[in-house]
Amino acid sequence: MSSIVVVDTTSPVPPYEQVRSQLAEQINDGRLPVGTKLPTVRKFAADLGIAPNTVARAYRELEAAKLLETRGRGGTFVGAQGDRSRTRAAEAAAEYVRAVDGLGIARKEALDIVRAALEG
Incomplete structure (x- = not known):
């Protein structure tokens, strides 16, 4: 999963926005199909070398846009809204x-x- 999201630490775009926009693009174009389970916040953050709060913010914003849905302890998945x-x-x-x-x-x-x- 982290290989399909790249965070450029030299970019003026905040890391959470880089993660959010790349995931949104991949959800909307079908590369991340409905039902795809995403890594946990901690795992994804560790893979990307960024803070867990950064990934959590990206996930929250994608949830607010109804592109992701969290199923409690079951994890975070690409939602049907995508x-x-x-x-x-x-x-x-x-x-x-x-x-x-x-x-x-x-x-x-x-x-x-x-x-x-x-x-x-």
Whole structure:
């Protein structure tokens, strides 16, 4: 598991965010399928060479986003919500297209707006 998450200690991005974003990406693109059991916080932290609280924060944020679910002593698993994330994103994108079309904004400009938002 730790080999699919890499923490760059020289990055300005906090380690918990690096872990959170890499796991979210892998859940959303299916590399970590629904039901996959994740390592314990302590094991994952030890494998990555970071503090357990860092992994715990990433797990908490992914749980809040419903991408992970904790089953008590049973462990932490990829939740079913991850399967629906791409669908929700596509629906939001379609709604955005309808909105910018209704506002008379050219689609190229609308795409530039999205790019700026993603980079900001």
